[in-house]
Amino acid sequence: MRAVERPSVSEALNLVQEGLRQGRVVLLVGRCSVDYVGRASSRLGLGDRVVIYKPDGSILVHRPEGYEPVNWMPAGSYLTASSSEGRLNLRAVRRRPFEELKVSFMELYLAAAGRLIDEEELMLHASEEEMRRAVRLKPCLVEPGLKLHDEERHLQLAGGEGSADLVGEDAEGNLAVLELKRRRVDEEAVVQLKRYVDSLKARTPRRVRGILVAPSITRRALRLAQAFNLSFRRLDPKECSRVLREAEVEAKPLEAYEQP
Amino acid sequence: MRAVERPSVSEALNLVQEGLRQGRVVLLVGRCSVDYVGRASSRLGLGDRVVIYKPDGSILVHRPEGYEPVNWMPAGSYLTASSSEGRLNLRAVRRRPFEELKVSFMELYLAAAGRLIDEEELMLHASEEEMRRAVRLKPCLVEPGLKLHDEERHLQLAGGEGSADLVGEDAEGNLAVLELKRRRVDEEAVVQLKRYVDSLKARTPRRVRGILVAPSITRRALRLAQAFNLSFRRLDPKECSRVLREAEVEAKPLEAYEQP
DNA sequence: TGCTAAATCTCGAAC
């Protein structure tokens, strides 16, 4: 990492251009204006900001407040740097959709660049995918006596009309179609499940139940679900995460036993 | 802005703690691990990252690739810094929802902090609000002969059952309810407009038309709209932006005339 | 490529 405090325009330009060639992450802090044209367009007058440029072509402009960047370009953008009239100018463009971001520094407080190595993979828990795995492992999380079909059979039943998250049979032998949501169920999810239940009903003489599984549901969605004769079952993704962790520790000794 | 290359843990700790007290933006670059627990939970092993801490309590952890931060906390979080066993440890927490982010630096490449001032306001164009203003200015953007009611009358008609973007009358004197979307219309928008049209029909003997106004529409949403007897009119937010700019240059002389 | 659904979505306004 090389850093220069209060760099001149030419020092900063050298650092940026060399950084671009060498695949370094570049940090610039200073007083600048920012213009964006693309899916929308924006203009931001002079102020102090932090600019991060990454070697994959993404660029971020952060103001001193707020979690979100005020302007940005996604990975794959093409960056150029130049100077004119005592200013350092950055320009990032991409095609499809065409977008252009320009940053013009009047004054620089810091310029830094360095090659950063990060090979680690993020482990994320309590996602919707984890809910699916937990319910598959313990269908009783949804209701007692529920049995789930395996993925292949589910896909056979799916057809073209959208798709449900899980399919199985309830304690009374009715077909049960599950729609899992990590967050509150809204009307869109209800409509989606209804469509799938209907397409299944058209292809089987059996009774088909639709069950929404989520930590909560909006009032409107609940009314709609009742009108469509769909059930709602409360299930917290955190509980699913816990169930999976417990299942893991139970499974580990077995695996160890099977190894030799 | 004060910057230290390859700072010791105590140097970095001083810089962070003083930065927190003084309301500075703090930048740290180094090899660290990151743990998050809250709405979900995640773990990220050792790697090189850029951490930005802002005086409003937001914190961002950026890997050398990708537009999005790998971990973050929103504004309002409470940050503390400490050192143990040669590591610099940052901890950010917030309540409601409870969330906690921990960053532990094994090695630091750069630490910097400075008070950044940014008073400018972002000017964003081609938003949905701009579409609304453009259609209000020139209803013929939607269809010839369309006339729009003013906002108050619209609110009277709205009632509790959701709300439409604009209400007026078409060339044949039917009530026309507009739903504007900056982006592609999806099924949710169709359902929303249908609900509003229905609630309006229940309160008037007149014919009521629902019109979706957006740059495009999904196939499913179009089918649903046809089933509900709702129209779709293509309108690009960019064109709205252009219309408003043209209207501005026409209006300016008038305003100047009215000033004295 | 286009479309759909998920996100630690964030953010802001209405209720």
Added chain:
DNA sequence: GTTCGAGGTTTAGCA
């Protein structure tokens, strides 16, 4: 406070 809808949403998964 909660709920609801918009966003330059972004991003990942499929057809």
